[in-house]
Amino acid sequence: MERLTPDDGIFRDEDALRDHFPDRILERDDKLAEYQSRFKEVVRNKRPRNVFVYGPTGVGKTIGTKAVFQNLERSIEAFDYEASRFDEPSLRTVHLECKDLNTSYQVAAHLLNRLRSATNRDRVSTTGYPEGEIYRMLFEELRQVDTSHVLIALDEIDNIGGDDNILYKLPRCNNDNSAAYVDPAATKVGVVGITNDGTFRESLDPRAKSTLCDQEIHFPPYDAVELETIVEDRAAVAFHDDVLSQDVVPLTAALAAQRSGYARTALDLLYEAADNARSADDARVTENHVKTAEESIQQGAIVEEIRGLSTHGTLVAYAMLRLSEGEELPAKIDKIYAWYKQFAEQVDVDPVTSRTIHNTLNDLMVNGTVTSEEVNKGRSGGRHYEYELGCRAEILLDGLEGDSRIGPVDGRL
DNA sequence: CTTCCACAGGAAAAGCCGGGGT
């Protein structure tokens, strides 16, 4: 076996494509300006409003929040309050990841510890207290914080299962009719809720919703032009000079924008393409590398999707595969359904109705596993779809391989 | 221009869990 060496003609620092760049956020100036403006009360030493931030992963919600908080602190530092009619606020910010905190209780306990860590006072155990006691300690701590303002960002709040207690109590603790009242004269509290689950807001308890979602900021996916700037920026660090062909970055950005609009998608794609180029000992990364990488990523997605399919979905996929082998595609749904039904009976599964299979086929079309074409033969045939395999049969086979559910199937109509 | 094919896909009802509460 050949020895590995650290020499690399392509990458200067591939980590630039894999890690976050915490210090840099591009193409979000307008969004961040809008975001920051929601906190203008803070620099005026007034009560902050609560903000609800939503948008898919990897579009800058988390670093954007950190940047906004940081800039608020700087804004306060830079402003000459002595010469103004405003009192100078002081700001404490906490960014809490709720990813592994599954209950309101856990969130409250971790929040309490984060607040205490600055003053190095005793941390509390994150288990064992009565729930009410944890809240009592938390709000007591908030009252005693030595800054005029506390801004709390709860990241990935959709992970807080169970009850919405903390999401109800915390955002309204400055309201004097709140059970857990924190006098704004002592501490003004603002809560930022961050989530990538678009439906989360609707699932909130209406009381929590109205206070937490007082102000909303939506982070949309990046478009191709924005992605190009981001990829360009990272590529300058990640690669040696002149390694990327002219159109590699624009193509990467365009494909990623089409697929998801996430920065992560674009960077992964470029990494994959460049890694392939390196493995093939090519001196430069070309558009072809990008295209090949995109294709293999999409095929991987199809294989993954098929592996994750329900029993019925698997049987439909299998039916499509067999129809394709028999050169019977494209086929109408009736035919696919007939095959599906036969296989289902063979493996002793109750077949679902054709309406459901109709939906299943639509699901398979999202990833391009199958495609369809509208056919209209008027009075002699009507209007319907003809379904065709959207990927090579081997890919389907790959996804179905080893699936015990279709092991015993051996049908032919 | 009207009719009519044959299915697409929306809407609502029905069925089916899983998790709490009692």
Add this chain to the structure above:
DNA sequence: ACCCCGGCTTTTCCTGTGGAAG
């Protein structure tokens, strides 16, 4: 142990659709 509720899937029902045939 039992039941009830909410959320999700499946079934049932039915209207809408575009172009060829008449």
